[in-house]
Amino acid sequence: xxxxxxxxxxxxxxxxxxxxxxxxxxxxxxxxxxxxxxxxxxxxxxxxxxxxxxxxxxxxxxxxxxxxxxxxxxxxxxxxxxxxxxxxxxxxxxxxxxxxxxxxxxxxxxxxxxxxxxxxxxxxxxxxxxxxxxxxxxxxxxxxxxxxxxxxxxxxxxxxxxxxxxxxxxxxxxxxxxxxxxxxxxxxxxxxxxxxxxxxxxxxxxxxxxxxxxxxxxxxxxxxxxxxxxxxxxxxxxxxxxxxxxxxxxxxxxxxxxxxxxxxxxxxxxxxxxxxxxxxxxxxxxxxxxxxxxxxxxxxxxxxxxxxxxxxxxxxxxxxxxxxxxxxxxxxxxxxxxxxxxxxxxxxxxxxxxxxxxxxxxxxxxxxxxxxxxxxx
Amino acid sequence: xxxxxxxxxxxxxxxxxxxxxxxxxxxxxxxxxxxxxxxxxxxxxxxxxxxxxxxxxxxxxxxxxxxxxxxxxxxxxxxxxxxxxxxxxxxxxxxxxxxxxxxxxxxxxxxxxxxxxxxxxxxxxxxxxxxxxxxxxxxxxxxxxxxxxxxxxxxxxxxxxxxxxxxxxxxxxxxxxxxxxxxxxxxxxxxxxxxxxxxxxxxxxxxxxxxxxxxxxxxxxxxxxxxxxxxxxxxxxxxxxxxxxxxxxxxxxxxxxxxxxxxxxxxxxxxxxxxxxxxxxxxxxxxxxxxxxxxxxxxxxxxxxxxxxxxxxxxxxxxxxxxxxxxxxxxxxxxxxxxxxxxxxxxxxxxxxxxxxxxxxxxxxxxxxxxxxxxxxxxxxxxxxxxxxxxxxxxxxxxxxxxxxx
Numbered sequence: 001x002x003x004x005x006x007x008x009x010x011x012x013x014x015x016x017x018x019x020x021x022x023x024x025x026x027x028x029x030x031x032x033x034x035x036x037x038x039x040x041x042x043x044x045x046x047x048x049x050x051x052x053x054x055x056x057x058x059x060x061x062x063x064x065x066x067x068x069x070x071x072x073x074x075x076x077x078x079x080x081x082x083x084x085x086x087x088x089x090x091x092x093x094x095x096x097x098x099x100x101x102x103x104x105x106x107x108x109x110x111x112x113x114x115x116x117x118x119x120x121x122x123x124x125x126x127x128x129x130x131x132x133x134x135x136x137x138x139x140x141x142x143x144x145x146x147x148x149x150x151x152x153x154x155x156x157x158x159x160x161x162x163x164x165x166x167x168x169x170x171x172x173x174x175x176x177x178x179x180x181x182x183x184x185x186x187x188x189x190x191x192x193x194x195x196x197x198x199x200x201x202x203x204x205x206x207x208x209x210x211x212x213x214x215x216x217x218x219x220x221x222x223x224x225x226x227x228x229x230x231x232x233x234x235x236x237x238x239x240x241x242x243x244x245x246x247x248x249x250x251x252x253x254x255x256x257x258x259x260x261x262x263x264x265x266x267x268x269x270x271x272x273x274x275x276x277x278x279x280x281x282x283x284x285x286x287x288x289x290x291x292x293x294x295x296x297x298x299x300x301x302x303x304x305x306x307x308x309x310x311x312x313x314x315x316x317x318x319x320x321x322x323x324x325x326x327x328x329x330x331x332x333x334x335x336x337x338x339x340x341x342x343x344x345x346x347x348x349x350x351x352x353x354x355x356x357x358x359x360x361x362x363x364x365x366x367x368x369x370x371x372x373x374x375x376x377x
Numbered sequence: 378x379x380x381x382x383x384x385x386x387x388x389x390x391x392x393x394x395x396x397x398x399x400x401x402x403x404x405x406x407x408x409x410x411x412x413x414x415x416x417x418x419x420x421x422x423x424x425x426x427x428x429x430x431x432x433x434x435x436x437x438x439x440x441x442x443x444x445x446x447x448x449x450x451x452x453x454x455x456x457x458x459x460x461x462x463x464x465x466x467x468x469x470x471x472x473x474x475x476x477x478x479x480x481x482x483x484x485x486x487x488x489x490x491x492x493x494x495x496x497x498x499x500x501x502x503x504x505x506x507x508x509x510x511x512x513x514x515x516x517x518x519x520x521x522x523x524x525x526x527x528x529x530x531x532x533x534x535x536x537x538x539x540x541x542x543x544x545x546x547x548x549x550x551x552x553x554x555x556x557x558x559x560x561x562x563x564x565x566x567x568x569x570x571x572x573x574x575x576x577x578x579x580x581x582x583x584x585x586x587x588x589x590x591x592x593x594x595x596x597x598x599x600x601x602x603x604x605x606x607x608x609x610x611x612x613x614x615x616x617x618x619x620x621x622x623x624x625x626x627x628x629x630x631x632x633x634x635x636x637x638x639x640x641x642x643x644x645x646x647x648x649x650x651x652x653x654x655x656x657x658x659x660x661x662x663x664x665x666x667x668x669x670x671x672x673x674x675x676x677x678x679x680x681x682x683x684x685x686x687x688x689x690x691x692x693x694x695x696x697x698x699x700x701x702x703x704x705x706x707x708x709x710x711x712x713x714x715x716x717x718x719x720x721x722x723x724x725x726x727x728x729x730x731x732x733x734x735x736x737x738x739x740x741x742x743x744x745x746x747x748x749x750x751x752x753x754x755x756x757x758x759x760x761x762x763x764x765x766x767x768x769x770x771x772x773x774x775x776x777x778x779x780x781x782x783x
Contacts, residue, residue, distance in 0.1 A: 001386065001462050002379045003691040004699065069378050259777045274780040276766070279773035286772050287709050294688035295681070301378045316681045365674060368681070372673035375680060377653060 003297070009073050016077040019050060024081045026346045032084050033202035037162060039084045048117030053091050056238075057099060061111035067304035068096075068238055072245040072296065079249025082353045084203040086120055086159035092242030093158075094121030097167055097182075097235025101223040106184065110165065122163040122187075123239075124154035124209055125232070132362040134229040137180050139211065141170035146218045148172070148183055150211035156360070160194055160207045163187045168211070169228055180228030184220040185211075201356035203349070237314040238303050240361055244296040244317040247325035247357040251292065254332035254350040255285040261336055272335075281331055288324035295320050312374040319367035325354035380691075382466075389459070390466050396443050397474045404436045404477055430556050433480030437511040440479075446509040447485065454493060454505045461697055465690075472643035483553065484508040484515035488561045488578075490632040495576075495617045495625050504559070504578065516557035516581070518548040518603055519626065526767045528563075529571050529623060533605060535564035537612070537619075542566075544579070544608040550761070554588045554601040557581050562605075563626050566619055574622030578614045585609075595737070595753045631707070633762060641714050642686040648721050648751070649679055655743060656728045666728045675724045682717050686710050705775040708768040715758035715765060722752040 005013070023043050032040055047053065055071045057063025064070075071092060078087065095114040098121065099107060113119020129136045139152030150170060160166060165187055172181040185192065193210035223231030259282055262273030272278045299317035302310040329351040333340040340347040358364070382390065440446050449464040450456020457463070471479075479485055489508055492500055507513040524531040533546025544564060554560070560579045567573030579586070585608040590598035617625040653676060656667040666672050689710050696706075725748040726733040737746035737753070759765045773779040 001382055001691070002695055002698070003688065004695040005378065259779065262779060271780050273773070274782050276770070276773075276782045279777075279779045279782050280766070280769040282777055282779065283712075283769035283772035286776060287712060290692075290706070290709055291682070291685035291689060291713070294692055295685050297378065297692075298380070298684075298688045301380060316684055319677070320681050320685060368674050368677035369670070371677040371681060375653070375677065377656070377667050377673050377676060 005069075005073065009070060012070065013073045013077060015050065016052075016074050017080070019046070020077055020081040020083060024083050026082075026349060029082055029084060029203060029349065038203065038205045039086065039162070044085055044117065047085060047087065052087060053095075053117050054115040056091065056096060057111055057115050061099075061107060062115035063111070067300070068092075068241055069297070069300040069304055071242060072300045075242050075245040076249035076252070079246030079251075079353070079357075080253040082201075082203050082250065082349045086122075086162050088239075088242055088246065089122045089158040090114060090120040090163065093123050093235060093239040094163075094165075094167055096238040097123060097232060098222065100234045100238075101182065101231035103222075105219075106222065113164070119165070120159070120163045122157060122159050122166045123232070123235075124157045124160070124166050124168045124185075126156050127152070127154060130155075132366060134178055134180055137169045137171050137228075139168070139170050141168075141172050141181055141183060143172065144215075147215050148181070148218070148220065150183065150185070150214040150216070152211055154209045154211075156197070157194075157207045157209045158360075159205055160187055160209055161196070161205060166209075167222055167232075169232060172228075173226055177224070177226030178229040179226065180232075181225045182222040182228040182231040183216055184222055185214060185216055189214055189216075199356070201352040203353060204356050233311070234303075236361065237311050240314040240318040240367075241296060241299045241303055243357050243361055244292070244299065244314075244321040247321040247354060248289065248293045248296050250350050250353045250357065251285075251289050251321075251325040251328040254329045254347065254354075255282070255289050257347070257350075258282060258285065258332045258335040265337075278335060281335065285328045285331060288328055292317070292321040292324040309374075312371060315367040315370040315374070318361065319364040319371065322358040322364040322367070326358050329354040382462075386462055386466060389463050390470060393445065393467065393470050394474075396445070397470065397476065400439055400443060401474060401476060404432070404439075405475075430480065433477055434511050434514070436477045437480055441510050446511075447489065450489065450493065450505075450509075454501060455509045461694055465694060468640035469643050472640050472647060475647070480553075481508060481511050481514050483517050483561075484513075484559075487517060487629045487633050488515045488559070491561065491576075491616065491625060491629045492578075494628050495621075497613075499613070500578070500616065513558035514553055514556050516551050516553045516560045517629075518551055518554075518560045518562040518579070520550045521547060522549050526764055528626075529574065531563060531565060531574070533562070533564045535566050535575055535577065535610070537566070538609075540612050541609045542575075542577070542612060542615075544577070544585075544605045544610055546605050548603040548605075549591070549600070551588075551601045551603050552599055554581065554603050555590070560603070561616070561629065563622055566622075569620075571623040572620050574626070575619045576616045576622040576625040577610055578616055579605075579608065579610050580614075583608050583610065593753075594756065595750060630763075631702075642683060642690060642710070645686075645714060645718055645721065646680070646683045648718075649676065649683060651744065651747075652676065652679075652721060652725050652728070655725060655748070659728050659730070659743070661730065672724070672728060675720075675727075679717060679721055679724065682713060686713050686717070689713075705771050708763065708771045711763060712765055712768045712772075715755070718751070718755045718758050722748065722755045726752060 051064055052074050054063045055066045056068055059065045098110055127136055127138055141148040141150050166185050168183050168185050170181050170183055171179055191212040191214045195208045197206045199206050262278050263271055265272050295317040299313040302313040333347045333351060336347055339345050447456030448459045448467045449461055452458040492504055521531050535542040535544045558581055560581055562577045562579045564575050564577060565573055566575040585606040587604040589602045591600045591602050592598045656672055657665050659666040693706055729743050732743055735742040737749040742749050770782055774781055
């Protein structure tokens with residue numbers, strides 16, 4: 001029984017923090033969020049050199065053979081810095097899904113690129129209904145001879161502009177398996193249309209992706225035909241943990257900024273942190289940040305060890321971290337007063353990042369419903 | 378990171394489960410008494426019928442004879458010499474098995490560890506063994522009518538008179554005072570606020586000690602008021618030394634929050650499972666209340682928060698296993714627990730609908746009255762053992778390093 005990080009993980013954390021403090025301060029984040037691509041390829045290369053993209057993959061694919069627990073360490077630090085980079089989409093979501101559901105041939109072909117940063121993937125799941133479950137998937141993939149033909153639209157697809165391939169959840173047959181088929185599609189294939197969405201969190205890039213009769217071969221199926229949801233689920237659980245970890249880092253940094261400010265900002269002749277109306281709000285931030293971390297770390301351990309309650313643990317972490325990050329980053333603006341509402345101050349970067357994390361992969365209410373289901377309520 | 382138990386810890390748990398299976402028998406929960414236990418874990422048993430006190434004594438004696446008293450106490454003091462993980466397993470398993478609460482909880486988790494930390498050899502050999510056997514029950518005299526959160530402002534005076542001290546004053550919120558043999562009593566011996574406090578072990582059978590029951594909003598009288606009138610206590614009954622009382626009292630309070638946390642979380646989760654059963658069984662317009670999306674959201678949220686407390690607790694234990702002292706972070710779980718427990722009661726009331734208007738002793742009150750009892754009893758959870766306001770002060774000042782608030 002040991003619920004803490006080991007020495008290597010602590011080292012990874014301090015290395016990540018040093019790197020991001022140096023390369024990804026808020027001035028740099030602001031520059032990058034104003035660019036079209038929204039990230040810095042040079043910074044990305046250096047993250048790759050630090051091994052971050054290789055963390056959760058086996059050595060045979062060029063990975064480090066570590067787990068989500070280790071990835072969580074890095075993602076927390078990226079959340080702290082509101083780092084713009086396609087690590088979340090390519091490694092935590094697309095990479096782990098391919099690792100868990102892809103064929104040996106697919107893994108051997110694509111994972112080395114994910115690990116060395118030369119190839120990037122993403123996942124296209126949500127549609128106009130806004131649902132994050134299997135029922136929300138209506139995009140048709142019509143079987144035609146040896147191929148599938150995709151027709152329809154996906155929304156909120158992360159980082160498709162810098163991806164080489166995407167895993168697309170499609171509806172293939174009503175009565176076989178879960179009715180879905182997960183297909184590997186070249187992001188630059190003919191008749192794939194992308195449109196960048198305006199995002200409240202400018203450090204994130206999300207897209208509408210249209211498929212106007214896009215044809216993929218039968219060997220593009222990930223997992224088995226008619227078993228697309230089963231193929232996605234375990235990767236999605238890992239992505240839930242990854243987003244929760246980012247939310248923890250974002251909330252923790254917003255709390256620390258608020259504490260620092262409350263110690264120095266004077267009103268009525270005293271630091272505002274000496275007033276309980278302020279200090280108790282900060283104490284409540286601490287309670288929520290620590291609890292979000294506890295649930296996230298446990299969920300990371302649970303998915304790494306594939307224990308039966310792993311999906312439940314992932315939903316618990318995502319539900320709690322979503323609420324906590326929204327409240328903590330909002331309270332941080334309040335503690336800072338007027339300056340916290342300005343564009344110049346960083347408080348809004350955290351508030352906006354928290355909103356992205358809250359709404360992506362299902363919000364707190366969605367995951368509480370999943371928890372209720374798992375508890376057989 | 379590893380959540381599995383070591384082979385030794387698994388053996389400890391399995392042995393304990395087997396032992397409980399064989400020994401719980403006539404101590405197994407029944408009817409209304411159990412509902413009160415589920416609802417009121419922290420404050421132990423308080424003033425209940427003598428028969429229950431005797432039952433509690435007998436249960437703890439049986440635990441002692443089975444080798445399950447003072448799990449993490451050193452062997453030389455009659456304990457089991459186990460780790461804090463075993464202490465945690467012990468508390469979890471007892472809560473799961475719905476055993477009677479440990480009647481000598483103040484002795485086991487507050488007075489005992491304080492004596493081990495600060496006591497003389499003579500004190501250790503006099504007090505610890507009868508405490509573990511439950512031959513002598515302990516109570517705690519800290520709070521006073523005018524000294525609640527500001528504990529160090531207390532006014533109960535101890536004045537030296539030769540080799541004795543003469544104690545005068547009043548204490549309040551004292552569980553078990555009417556059945557206790559010993560009281561850990563915090564008194565004022567000097568003028569300095571913190572440096573003027575002295576910690577005594579007082580014989581409750583001494584002339585001049587008077588105990589009066591205090592009736593609560595539940596109608597029960599778990600607590601007492603204690604009056605001390607010229608009570609003469611030998612100087613050798615000081616724990617630590619004169620003027621050192623605050624430091625010694627901090628040991629007591631840290632142990633209270635660190636040790637009891639795990640059991641509380643488990644009891645809240647058990648209450649939540651019972652609430653799930655209630656929600657399923659309660660029908661509205663031909664539909665189970667458990668099918669109502671709002672009810673499901675509330676119960677799921679409470680379950681998530683219970684789990685968060687469990688993992689917060691594990692992280693705290695891990696820090697202790699790595700050699701750190703139990704820190705002020707322990708206040709996080711106490712703060713969360715009191716609020717979760719109150720919201721469990723609120724959710725139960727919502728599930729119950731108009732039956733929420735029934736008193737706990739009405740025969741039609743759902744769950745044999747446990748939910749209505751919990752509603753009332755849980756209001757004390759955010760006051761006893763440190764009010765939520767004081768706990769937020771502790772977190773703000775001692776964890777976040779904010780200036781002292783006023």
